[in-house]
Amino acid sequence: MIEIKNLTCKLNENVVLDDISFKINNGESVAIIGPNGSGKTTLLRFLNGLLDIKKGEYIFDGQRIDNKFINDAKKRKIFHKRVGFVFQNSDNQLFCKTVFNEVAFGLFQFDIKYEEVEKRVFDCFKLLDIEHLKERVPYTLSGGEKKKVAIASTLALNPEVLILDEPLNEIDPKSKRKIKELLKTLNDYGKTIICATHDFEYFKGVFKKAIVISSEHKIIYDGDFESLIGNKEFLEQNNII
Amino acid sequence: MMDWLKEKDEFEFKIRNESFIEKTLSSLLSLISKIRRFDNKGRGIYRIHEAFKLYFTLINIILLSLSFNKFYIMLNASYVILLIILLEDKDVLRILNISLVAFVVSSLIIGPSWFWGNKNAVLVIVKITISISLTMIMSITSNWHNIISAFRLIKVPNIVLFIFNSAIRFIYLLSERAYAILCSLKIRSVGYIKKPYNTLSQIMYNLFVTSIDMSFKMDEALECRCFSGEFKYKIYKRIGKVEFFYSIINIIIILGFFIL
Numbered sequence: 001m002i003e004i005k006n007l008t009c010k011l012n013e014n015v016v017l018d019d020i021s022f023k024i025n026n027g028e029s030v031a032i033i034g035p036n037g038s039g040k041t042t043l044l045r046f047l048n049g050l051l052d053i054k055k056g057e058y059i060f061d062g063q064r065i066d067n068k069f070i071n072d073a074k075k076r077k078i079f080h081k082r083v084g085f086v087f088q089n090s091d092n093q094l095f096c097k098t099v100f101n102e103v104a105f106g107l108f109q110f111d112i113k114y115e116e117v118e119k120r121v122f123d124c125f126k127l128l129d130i131e132h133l134k135e136r137v138p139y140t141l142s143g144g145e146k147k148k149v150a151i152a153s154t155l156a157l158n159p160e161v162l163i164l165d166e167p168l169n170e171i172d173p174k175s176k177r178k179i180k181e182l183l184k185t186l187n188d189y190g191k192t193i194i195c196a197t198h199d200f201e202y203f204k205g206v207f208k209k210a211i212v213i214s215s216e217h218k219i220i221y222d223g224d225f226e227s228l229i230g231n232k233e234f235l236e237q238n239n240i241i
Numbered sequence: 242m243m244d245w246l247k248e249k250d251e252f253e254f255k256i257r258n259e260s261f262i263e264k265t266l267s268s269l270l271s272l273i274s275k276i277r278r279f280d281n282k283g284r285g286i287y288r289i290h291e292a293f294k295l296y297f298t299l300i301n302i303i304l305l306s307l308s309f310n311k312f313y314i315m316l317n318a319s320y321v322i323l324l325i326i327l328l329e330d331k332d333v334l335r336i337l338n339i340s341l342v343a344f345v346v347s348s349l350i351i352g353p354s355w356f357w358g359n360k361n362a363v364l365v366i367v368k369i370t371i372s373i374s375l376t377m378i379m380s381i382t383s384n385w386h387n388i389i390s391a392f393r394l395i396k397v398p399n400i401v402l403f404i405f406n407s408a409i410r411f412i413y414l415l416s417e418r419a420y421a422i423l424c425s426l427k428i429r430s431v432g433y434i435k436k437p438y439n440t441l442s443q444i445m446y447n448l449f450v451t452s453i454d455m456s457f458k459m460d461e462a463l464e465c466r467c468f469s470g471e472f473k474y475k476i477y478k479r480i481g482k483v484e485f486f487y488s489i490i491n492i493i494i495i496l497g498f499f500i501l
Binding site for chain 1: 276277384386387389390406407410413414455458459461462463464465466467468469471
């Protein structure tokens with residue numbers, strides 16, 4: 001479903017991603033792991049079509065995602081409907097004036113009946129236990145609440161691929177368990193999950209595959225998740241634990 | 242381990258008045274808490290739909306400015322007192338403070354003309370005080386975002402409303418950041434800053450860069466949620482009994498303008 005071929009990215013002459021190639025199949029759950037500054041967030045932004053690919057290739061469901069594709073408003077809109085992204089910093093993602101509007105925002109961009117929008121929004125509230133926040137102003141919520149609203153607002157669009165950037169930041173243990181279970185359920189429903197995280201031990205049983213990016217911005221592991229977390233020596237050597 | 246880490250320091254601190262940082266911190270906190278108040282759902286008048294409050298307040302102020310009927314002005318004054326009774330204690334104090342200031346200032350400006358035969362001077366002063374009280378009551382009891390949305394009824398484009406809403410959001414988030422930076426400055430400076438005003442420019446620089454970064458990220462967030470250039474959102478707020486009673490009271494006051 002997702003294929004990255006020889007992707008290299010430089011920002012201000014600094015290499016952020018160096019000749020990265022991998023494949024993610026439909027319905028897979030993948031953890032992107034790496035030390036701080038290795039380029040995880042940049043990679044996720046490429047996967048969401050937020051950055052121009054200068055060198056390399058990104059193929060999503062047989063379609064090449066390049067400048068031409070991104071500049072086509074209709075194609076871009078359909079692409080973003082299919083690929084949901086939860087930002088690392090929720091403050092950057094939440095821009096509406098109530099939590100209800102925040103979760104409904106994406107749905108309002110399509111010609112969907114209001115009753116259907118309302119139903120989906122309340123279903124997302126139930127999934128994340130945030131119904132009591134529906135009339136609150138998103139940016140005044142606590143860190144954990146913001147994160148849950150950000151996940152709900154992405155889920156409301158029912159994306160086929162859910163990309164999360166450090167979803168467990170600022171989250172209490174109970175909510176962590178809730179998000180872990182949610183990701184597992186979504187994966188069972190056939191969604192593709194891609195998640196950049198440092199808390200990978202917490203996600204035992206959720207991910208099938210892991211991609212490790214080194215501090216030199218190269219992929220140094222692309223394989224089974226369980227075998228990776230069993231290999232303590234490799235993780236220590238690469239500044240991951 | 243470094244040797245100096247094992248020993249206790251014996252520096253002498255120059256303790257100086259920190260009023261600059263303290264004042265800036267308290268004003269930032271007050272701004273943050275004012276915006277946070279949006280989430281105070283409360284009861285009664287605080288729950289009334291903002292569109293009702295905005296338009297009835299506007300109509301009342303316009304009719305009040307047109308009228309010189311003492312009974313109608315008294316009716317409005319009674320209405321203000323009724324609203325003040327329904328407010329929480331701290332809000333009552335704020336309204337009374339502001340109304341008192343408005344009363345004193347307008348008395349100083351308009352009051353002396355009474356001695357030169359302006360028989361309406363007292364009425365004008367009362368009208369100014371009532372108008373300011375009405376505006377303040379609306380502002381204090383409402384969510385600013387919903388007040389902005391209420392302008393949709395007079396066909397203000399959604400993009401303009403979105404910009405206003407974003408401005409409030411940015412003020413809140415940047416104030417929180419400025420507060421955090423100032424707190425850190427206060428803690429690390431251990432009570433002594435050589436040139437406290439110079440630190441402001443550095444904080445402003447930091448906020449400026451942050452705001453640019455935030456605006457780019459918001460653009461990406463809009464993009465990720467299939468934004469197509471047209472803002473569509475609804476106020477999730479039901480109209481109930483409170484709005485009904487509020488409308489009846491206001492219609493009686495509006496009728497008072499024509500009948501009295």
